[in-house]
Amino acid sequence: xxxxxxxxxxxxxxxxxxxxxxxxxxxxxxxxxxxxxxxxxxxxxxxxxxxxxxxxxxxxxxxxxxxxxxxxxxxxxxxxxxxxxxxxxxxxxxxxxxxxxx
Numbered sequence: 001x002x003x004x005x006x007x008x009x010x011x012x013x014x015x016x017x018x019x020x021x022x023x024x025x026x027x028x029x030x031x032x033x034x035x036x037x038x039x040x041x042x043x044x045x046x047x048x049x050x051x052x053x054x055x056x057x058x059x060x061x062x063x064x065x066x067x068x069x070x071x072x073x074x075x076x077x078x079x080x081x082x083x084x085x086x087x088x089x090x091x092x093x094x095x096x097x098x099x100x101x102x
Contacts, residue, residue, distance in 0.1 A: 032040065
């Protein structure tokens with residue numbers, strides 16, 4: 001799913017696409033009727049949804065924290081540059097106004 005650079009691939013399938021691809025043709029359940037197979041798929045999807053709802057927030061927050069930590073130095077650099085530029089501009093404007101009043 002992820003490329004060598006750690007970026008997601010161009011196409012990441014949804015859970016519905018994965019389950020639809022996997023059933024029923026890929027998983028033949030000859031002892032079960034179509035209705036039973038459909039019910040099985042629905043139950044499995046419900047279990048997956050519950051499991052993913054529990055696990056994904058932790059995985060995603062960990063990933064976001066790692067990215068924020070990696071971006072931290074760059075963010076501070078950018079914020080520092082903006083603050084410095086704003087301060088220089090404010091001082092220059094104040095000096096210009098005071099010079100004009102003299």
